[in-house]
Amino acid sequence: MASHEGRVKDKFRGAILGCFLGDAFGAALEGLDREEASRYLSDEFYGRYTDDTDMTLILAESIVDSRSVNPEDIAKKFALHCDLSRGYGKGTVKVIMALRAGMKWNEISGPLWEKASSGNGAAMRVSPVGLFFHDDPDELRTAALDQAIITHSHPLGQWGSVMQAASIGISLLQDPGSPPDAEEMVMRLRQILSPGPIEYLRSLDKIEGILGRGRVAETQEVAERLGNGFEAHLSVPSACYIAIAMAPDAKTAIRAAASLGGDTDTIAAMTGAIVGARVGEKGLPAEWIERLEDGPRGRSFARGLAEKLYETWKENHLAETH
Numbered sequence: 001m002a003s004h005e006g007r008v009k010d011k012f013r014g015a016i017l018g019c020f021l022g023d024a025f026g027a028a029l030e031g032l033d034r035e036e037a038s039r040y041l042s043d044e045f046y047g048r049y050t051d052d053t054d055m056t057l058i059l060a061e062s063i064v065d066s067r068s069v070n071p072e073d074i075a076k077k078f079a080l081h082c083d084l085s086r087g088y089g090k091g092t093v094k095v096i097m098a099l100r101a102g103m104k105w106n107e108i109s110g111p112l113w114e115k116a117s118s119g120n121g122a123a124m125r126v127s128p129v130g131l132f133f134h135d136d137p138d139e140l141r142t143a144a145l146d147q148a149i150i151t152h153s154h155p156l157g158q159w160g161s162v163m164q165a166a167s168i169g170i171s172l173l174q175d176p177g178s179p180p181d182a183e184e185m186v187m188r189l190r191q192i193l194s195p196g197p198i199e200y201l202r203s204l205d206k207i208e209g210i211l212g213r214g215r216v217a218e219t220q221e222v223a224e225r226l227g228n229g230f231e232a233h234l235s236v237p238s239a240c241y242i243a244i245a246m247a248p249d250a251k252t253a254i255r256a257a258a259s260l261g262g263d264t265d266t267i268a269a270m271t272g273a274i275v276g277a278r279v280g281e282k283g284l285p286a287e288w289i290e291r292l293e294d295g296p297r298g299r300s301f302a303r304g305l306a307e308k309l310y311e312t313w314k315e316n317h318l319a320e321t322h
Ligand SMILES: [Mg+2]
Pocket: 050, 051, 052, 087, 265, 266
């Protein structure tokens, strides 16, 4: 029992640190096209995280404090803690400024997010939800939508959050050492995503088709067929495919995600989180983790927060089963 618990706890750390790692690794290449990103890809990355990890940590803190997903508390914490020097997009800055000015979270996202609401900002931060609800797909779906709605009014932005959270939850339940059971993973993703937009179900068909060939796709094909963009439906499926095709090799997966070009930090952060939920911190490259910044909200803080999230999940879980 103790070793099983230790393994689950390590997977919580793996997903949060995997997000951090992918984010920092991909940040140097953000906005380059695929050929440029492949050319400049380097293991000598600077370990500074961006908005993806910043929001992930805040969401994890809110879940620990609320013992659930509470949009009001999340919005309050976004207003208090988002560090706008960390590469936030214009749309998110607008939402955070509105929250800081005292607007209510449920009065903002519609009018302000008319154009950018299908972006991947809700998906990039959702790993704590995938971890916390890994044992309940229906609650996972509801919680992923609830946390997305604060900033994303468009269903594509909201359901990208569901696909990413579900990929993390399913990965956590799979064996860390062996390659993922791709068929099982796609089948479970389809069940969770079935009430959502057709775009995600189509992307699962494409993922299934590529996986069915039995060889890993080139980055060009992944970028062209699944996407490398800033919109959720053109980035979450790519992260999900790469994580399935390349786990348990976290380094190869993060390199592949960053070499897609486009929104490299977010796609690599999402890939790192999914792979990390499978392999745990033990399966992530220690020499890369060492490179991550370690200031007040750096890698030690992130690791400790992942452990608190695990403890909170365990207490809730025990309360439900006794
Ligand atoms: Mg970023």
